[in-house]
Amino acid sequence: MPEYNAPLRDLRFVLHEVFDAPALWARLPALAETVDGDTADAILEEAAKVTGSLIAPLNRSGDEEGAQWVAGEVRTPAGFKQAYATYIEGGWVGLSGNPAYGGMGMPKMLAVQFEEMLYAAGSSFALYSALSSGACLAIDAHASEELKSTYLPEMYAGRWAGSMCLTEAHAGTDLGIIRTKAEPQADGSYRISGSKIFITGGEQDLTENIIHLVLAKLPGAPAGPKGISLFLVPKVLVNGDGILGARNAVSCGSIEHKMGIKASSTCVINFDGASGYLIGEANKGLAAMFTMMNYERLSIGIQGIGCAEASYQAAAAYARDRLQSRAATGKVAPDKAADPIIVHADVRRMLLSMKAMTEGGRAFACYVGQQLDLSKFSTDAEERQQAEALVALLTPLAKAFFTDIGLESCVHGQQVFGGHGYIREWGQEQLVRDVRIAQIYEGTNGIQALDLLGRKVVANGGAGLRQFAAEVRHFAHQHETPYGSELVTALERLEGVSGWLLEQAKTDANAVGAASVEYLHLFGYVAYAYMWARMAAVAEANRADDEAFYGGKLATAAFYFARLLPRSLSLEASIRAGSAPLYGLDAEQF
Structure with a gap:
């Protein structure tokens, strides 16, 4: 059975050396008394133990047994209840929750690293608490004080879980046509009637209660998205004294x-x-729900990174041990019947692609976490506003690019194993199956691409992009990095394509939809180039202290810039081909 060991050295490198998170926390009053570098390291150490020894051993058996539905009740696989009980003792559900209601108040930069470990150890297990964390965020941001004080402490403690109820059989992306109704009652509550599908953790046997956040429409509500309200609907009613009552x-x-x-x-x-x-307010539920959805989108993006890391660990270990054929340059292991497959160029191509994209994604997740922390905790209004703009711009990018690349990486990992990668016992085929959903739920990646290009770039004339580009260009000009010129060239490619699309969108209604996915990927490769330039700068400055680690970083950066960033060239060509090739067939010709 494959093992998972959290990449603590690399997580600390990103957190402490690349982004100097402790220095940031020290200047934010809300975090200065809560967390420092030592606290963060202690949390990461404990998280590594919990994910590696408690959750990861359940991943394969949980997949084989699956969740079971019997007469309206759901039974989770063997070991899940006991593991969940231990898990919540550590307060992990409330890691970044509001301390006023029992959360730990840790920064998002730290939470994203914990989430990566959690998804790498077991995506199914991770989802039960991930939805709770997102629901808590929406309740904390939008609910009344009475609802917050009643529900948040139990949810942060993990004794109650949360779910997100949006989708209906006829309404997925187009939530404006939902049919679930909410009728006002004399006591101020509402009667909710309707059916929701695809509800992650909507029923389970891990917690005493499940708090559903439900989108519904009030009588006489405006048609479409402007008529949606958000409701808190507990599985078990809560009495005035906080004790659970009737079902x-x-x-x-x-x-x-x-x-x-x-x-x-x-x-x-x-x-x-x-x-x-x-x-929140009546008929403004979609905006309130997006507080949770945007959290979940980043979280699900990190699922792609976590699965890719787990796949990489197994593939790299296998490649070092599996003997097949000889190296092109001659025998590397003359005392053995063949050389380990890690000597072969194609195996190295796959492993290096996995390593470069996973480590780039890890850094970018921490970067987005940094912007979330600044938007929430900074005392400087301009800094908060700039961070909020970057969060809006980068959230769809993170969700879609992390998960598209996550699947690609897991397929690479499976391929390294050859036929054994298709066999259940090695774990790679499960990772491919598990990570595949991340491109679909919480808004399909095509929708994320439309959001990025249509709403976050074209709709505002590229203002958010200009802010990001200014930061990248400033870094390239102010810091010594081996890849400054390559970074600026890639950035200019993104800016040039963006300007071209802004013009195309004025006369071609299909321009945004036709280019959006390729544009998101082009943006992703440039964003990762920024991350790798930052990591390479740190590695170059510290190489003498640890050649094995920092030298490995620089070699991986060299691979990224030489073999992966050039994908941006073909993406640019595809985008500039325009929308016409997509509309050359009539519907009947498909």
């Missing part, structure tokens, strides 16, 4: 039988006049 009119009609994440229950949830409570 609410919420039931699980069935669970889905899926390609992957089989130990995570994906439910049909029925609301039959269930009691619910309005969160």
Whole structure:
């Protein structure tokens, strides 16, 4: 059975050396008394133990047994309940939660690193608490004080879980056509009626209660997205004294039988006049729900990084041990029947691609976490505003690029194993199945690409992009890095394509949709180039202190700039081909 060991050395490198997180936290009053470098390291050490020894051993058995639905109840696989009980004792659900309600108040820069470990150890297990963390964020940001004080402490403690109920059988991306209804009651509550599908963790046996955040429409609400409200609907009603009372009119009609994440229950949830409570303002529920959705989008993006890291660890170990054929340059292991496959160029191509993209993604996740921390905790209004703009720009990029590359990396890892990668016992085929969903849920990657190009670039004339580009250019000009010129060239390619698309969008209604996916990938490769330039600068400055680690970083950076960043050239060519080639066929010709 494959093992997972958290890459603590690399996580610390990103957190401490590349981004100097402790220095940032020290100047933010809300964090200065909460966390420092030593605290962060202690949390990462403990997280590595929890994920490596408690959660990872359940990943394969959980996949084989899966979640089971029996007469409206869901049973998680053997070992999950016991592991979850231990997991919540450490306060992990509330790691970045509001301390006023029992959360630990840790910064997002640290939380993203924990989430990577969690998804690498077991995506199915991770999802049960990931949805809770996101639900807590939405409640904390938008709910009344009464709802926050009633629900957040139990949710941060992990005794109650959260779910996100958006999708209906006829309404996925287009939430404006949902049919779930909310009828006002005399006591200020609402009766919620409708059915939601694809609800992750909508029913399970890990927690005492499940707090559903449900999108529904009030009587007479405006048509479309402007008529959606958000409601808190508990599985079990909570009495005035905070004690659990009667079962609410919420039931699980069935669970889905899926390609992957089989130990995570994906439910049909029925609301039959269930009691619910309005969160935020009436008819503004979609904006409130997006607080949770944007959190989940970054989290699900990190699922791609975590799965890729787990796949890389197994593939690299296998490549060092598996003997097949001789190296092109002659025998490397003359005392053995053949050389380890890591000597072969194609195996190295796959492993280096995995390593470069996973480590680039890890750095970029920490960078987005940094912007989230600044937008939340900075006392400088201009700094907060700039960070908020970057978060808006980069969230769809992170979700889609992390997960597109995550699947690519897991397929590489499977390929390194050859036929053994297709066999269950080695774990690679499960990683391919598990990571595949990350491109689909929380907004498909095509929708993320439309959001990035259409809303975050074209709609505002490229203002957010200019801010990001100014930062990248400033770094390249102010810091000694081996790849400053290559970084600026790639940035100019992105800027040039962006300007061209801004002009195309004025006369071609299909321009944005036709270019969006390639544009997101082009942006992703440039963003990773920025991360690798920053990492290379640190590695070059410290190489003498640890040749094995820093020399490895520089070699990986060289591979990225020489073999992966050039993909941006073909992406540019594809984008500039325009929309016409996509519309050369009539619908009947497909």
